[in-house]
Every structure is written in C-alpha cells, then in structure tokens.
Amino acid sequence: MKTLQQKPATSKLLIRYDNELKDLLLADLKAFRERGQFTSNNQSAAKAA
Incomplete structure (x- = not known):
C-alpha cells in the first residue's frame, strides 16, 4: 500500500493563496491604521456622543 507523503497540488495552491x-x-x-482614519473616526464619534 502506497502512502502519500507529499500534499496534493491543490492543497499546496490553497495554502499559498x-x-x-x-x-x-x-x-x-x-496602511489603514497608519493613515489614522480608524482612530480619528472613533474619536470624532466619541466627541459627538
């Protein structure tokens, strides 16, 4: 009985993807965090509340 020690090609492609x-x-x-949009939106929402 043969055993496969290597993963099938499809599995390797999915892991890479x-x-x-x-x-x-x-x-x-x-990049989004560095622009500060997320924090500035939260801060302005907190000020408005």
Missing part, C-alpha cells in the same frame, strides 16, 4: 491573501490584508490594515 491563503498566505498571500493574509499578507495582503495585513499590509492593507497596517
């Missing part, structure tokens, strides 16, 4: 998507999303979040 997930990792690249995560990296892109984290980079976007970092």
